[in-house]
Amino acid sequence: MNGKMNMSISQIFQKDGKPTAFVLFSEGRKSAEGKIPDCTIISNDGFSEKEVKALELYLKMQQESILKTAKEVNIMKAFMQN
Numbered sequence: 288m289n290g291k292m293n294m295s296i297s298q299i300f301q302k303d304g305k306p307t308a309f310v311l312f313s314e315g316r317k318s319a320e321g322k323i324p325d326c327t328i329i330s331n332d333g334f335s336e337k338e339v340k341a342l343e344l345y346l347k348m349q350q351e352s353i354l355k356t357a358k359e360v361n362i363m364k365a366f367m368q369n
Contacts, residue, residue, distance in 0.1 A: 290314045296353055298360040308357035312342055321346045323353050 297309040310321040317333030326346040328339045
């Protein structure tokens with residue numbers, strides 16, 4: 288991971304009674320989608336296995352912060368502003 292990494296966080300979804308969020312990582316042509324609270328990468332296009340492990344570690348270490356941000360995401364409000 289040498290370039291500029293972008294990260295997008297979804298709103299919170301309830302799955303099996305647990306708050307769940309999805310995180311999209313992108314760097315140039317590479318992209319990966321992670322899932323919180325599992326802290327796993329569920330899809331990957333271009334990142335190496337080592338990079339995927341680093342992204343999963345990031346999800347684990349930042350899980351609380353990511354969930355806090357996801358709780359503040361309001362899709363309808365963002366849609367109406369455009």
